Amino acid sequence: MKKKKRVGYAKYGYLFSLPFVIAFAVFSLYPTLYTAFIGFTDLKGIGKTTFHFLWHDPFLNFRTILTSPTFLIALKNTLVMWILNFIPQLALALLLAAWFTNRRFKIPGEGAFKVLFYMPNIITAATVAILFNALFGYPMGPVNDLLTRFGILSEPYNFLVKKNVARGIVIFIQTWMWYGYTMIILISGVLGISPDIFDAAEVDGANGWQTFWRVTLPNIRTILLFTLVTSLIGGLNMFDIPKLFLLGGPDNATLTTNVFIYNQAFSGGYLYNRAAAASMIMFVLIILSSAVLFYLLRDKDEEKLRRIEKAEAKKERRAKKEGAR
């Protein structure tokens, strides 16, 4: 009787997920397959939709992209800018998370700080990019004004024409926009740890430093993995800031792969086929690197868990012994 009823309702499961399935098929799945397909064709030129499959050499576009110096520069820039923004961003976020969750001292105005640190993340990236372009203006942008007024620079410095400086500013903007977000995520991770573990650490006489490395960090491993993977995917798709801050310049110094793809497809030769090939290369790269990260961190996680369980069992035995005594 009961089973029959279930079967009767099963159709609603299909019915209610149907809008999602249709929308996903039309707006995600089909474009993905279509992009992959275009990568094997000669589709280019503004407004063109007709194309031929490259029977004689299907991987032509992929080879062109992978040997294109500009693409390789863009890929290198993207990776460098992501890594150099992620390290300080994570370090700062971890430090702040450790401070804000420390049970020994409560920081006054903690709530207000969280709100202010997160604020840059909510503002449109397009606005931020153009604002920073104005802030670092030469000769009399606000940054130059401050630095010359306080005597740090004797004369205005043209930040935006030096390759490494421009890249450094993009890295700074990314860190500045994202450290508050990462901090909030990590704080919620730390608050999710059972207080008993911290009690145990305190009883064992661990100082703040030890507690952080031995208790806090291992226990937020999953959240760190989440942060790492989402930041990596976001970083490999960096577009708004490099596109509008300096249009990928100077001399391609802030060109990212997504800006490259956009420029290939929607300016100059309108090379949709090459842009599609580049998209697919990035797609594979994103999947591979996330898979590797998941694999690496998951294994260690389980290992740690086993070790912690062992240690806890030991502690329990010791506690029992002491209790017996």
Add this chain to the structure above:
Amino acid sequence: MSKSKKHYGARTIIFIICVLLAIISILPFVIMLVNATRSTPQIQAHAVSLIPSHYLSKNMKILLGKSFKPSVGFMNSMIVSVAATALSTYFSTLTAYALVVYDWKLRDAFFRFILAVMMIPAQITTIGFYQMVYRIHMTNKLIMLILPAIAAPSMVFFMRQYMKPALSLEIVQSARIDGAKEFYIFNHIALPIMKPAIATQAIFTFVSSWNNLFTPLVLLTKQNKFTLPIMISLLRGDIYKTEYGAVYLGLSLTALPLIVIYLALSRYIVAGVALGSVKG
């Protein structure tokens, strides 16, 4: 005694560092807002000032005299963001409901599929998406930015995780006994229970839709269809090259509504970020 003193010292240092970080986080916006009220010669003489001037209306005249139309961008962004948010929260909750309440053969496979595609970024498929939209002559139609919101895998995942403990199947069962139809039960019983989760997700979908640049930039070529982020990119053009005050004003006009809404809802937003990470 000495221990609490040590904590006091550490607390002071931490507090000072936090104040410095807070200044770094908001100073660019302060400079932007103040400079929006100053004239270009004033900005050229000293680009940083904390004292507003009285050139706001003059800057406004210069700004609006050219191609930058904040009201058009604002309206288009509002249409896209409101519609996308409504669609994606409603249909994600509906899909989550299908996953939680009903027992169907492909349910687990479907859920695994959602987990698998959750991380795929939209930008990767843009070329195919653009070609598809171009072929059916739908570029410059805002609806093409709205409809894809129906399928939001990561939101489905979030809603399912939230709904599982929050919605008891007994309530659904008793509503059935009372003669309620399935769709009615979803709209009148499940949706109200999901309100906190919907509110959180709605804020973030709205903000990310509002701030999205890539897809609109690809699809929209007509000025009267531009969303705000594309409108903002015009401020980088040559026509505003020497009008510093007007550029700062344009940027302020785009950032100020977000800043005001953010400060008003900040407590929920910060809590929402934390919630998203734990559930997601």
